[in-house]
Amino acid sequence: MRRRLVISYLLLMVLVLLALETPLALTLASRETDRLRADRLADATRFASLAGPALRTDVTGPLVGELDSYDELYGIGTAVVDRDRRTVAESASWRAGPGTAAALDTALSGLQSSAPDSVWPWVDDPVVVAVPINDGGEVLGAVVITTDSERIRRTVLAWWLLLAVVGVVVVVACVLLAFGLAGWVLRPVTELDAVTHEIAEGDRGARVQHRWGPPELRRLAASFNHMADAVSDVMDRQRAFVAHASHQLRNPLTALRLRVEELGPSLHDEEGRAEHQFALEETDRLAQVLDALLTLARAERAENERTTVDAGAVAASRVTAWEPLARRRDLTLRLVASDDPTYARTVPTAIDQALDALIDNAVKFTGSGGEVTVTVRRSGGGTSLEVRDDGPGMTVSQLGQATERFWRAPQVQNVDGAGLGLTIVAVLVDASGGRLTMRRAHPRGLVAQLWFPGAEPEPTTPSDVPEAVGS
Structure with missing residues (x-):
């Protein structure tokens, strides 16, 4: 949820930046272009005032000198044409470029012309301005100036890069602020989620x-x-x-x-x-x-606090306790476990009561001559205890209902019991942080498996060690 909030804040900030910086970037490009056009129009107008007498008298020497001086000083090509589009005078670097013909048409019609309206960094066309040469209301020709747009393109690009850097800085600041704000807003929700899980787990x-x-x-x-x-x-x-x-x-x-x-x-x-x-x-x-x-x-x-118990020792004691009843019912009850201690972390008496309930069910529902096996082993980082019988077992639907309170299978309604044994087992296992799984055995019978978190043996204190008795 925090990520979605941050993305929402970031998207909003990006839209705001685009709404603010895009018009500003266009304005900066237009401003730089207008500034260049104004300078060139002023220069072209001055040359037009000098070109009028030259066109009247056909004396172009002084005019050519002015154009060459301007070209040497600024590196800008300039040309003067008469009304028939013949070039009367031009500077050394003059080159007709895109838009020159259109600018001349406009200037010879008596109007000033300048193109383009804005210079973009990715377009390298020159800036072309043209002004008419008037004498007594008559258009004698036109002055055309072409200026390379590289310098203005670099200027516009520099402005745009500055805007981009400012935007990136603002976005980074927005992200940091959004994470802080989202954390402040969602902190109660995060704690609520964590506490809900803790309560669901029993705290x-x-x-x-x-x-x-x-x-x-x-x-x-x-x-x-x-x-x-x-x-x-x-x-x-x-x-x-x-x-x-x-x-x-x-x-x-x-x-x-x-x-x-x-x-x-x-x-x-x-x-x-x-x-x-x-x-x-x-x-x-x-x-x-x-x-x-x-x-x-x-x-x-x-x-109930959890304690460390030897699951193998507890299973051995419970099997010993149930052996007389098993012999009376002509059943074989046996324990399969290693000689090494198998420790588990459980609530007090969880393994005792769970095994009593499972062995009771297995002995109760297994017919004469059957076998009930209790197995203890380490499994999945914990301790597993399994009670397997070869009785009638349960169907898949019955296995799903077995831990419900007071539920009993239809075929065992007349057998002694309260229908709470497996419910108690499930509660004890859940309180211990373990799990209870039951499945059908093959070819017949039921397998009930308990799993508890593993544990290391609790260290003994000096008071737990018996004192040596001298001989």
């Missing part, structure tokens, strides 16, 4: 400095800050409400489950015990939903 405390720029943009920056404060406050209230509601509902839900559980011994018929078991399962499912909502509310908080 809800970012605000625009509204001390610079035009008043309208300063008011816009202040309004944006006010809006950001209001939105941040609303989001904090919403998350606090979800967290508090989830937490507060845990107690009555726990009490309700205990009461429902105590009703079990009093139920003797088979149908009543089945309904009792359904009630217990629904309370457990509601407890899972509340736990997931509480986890999601905590994960979305922007104040």
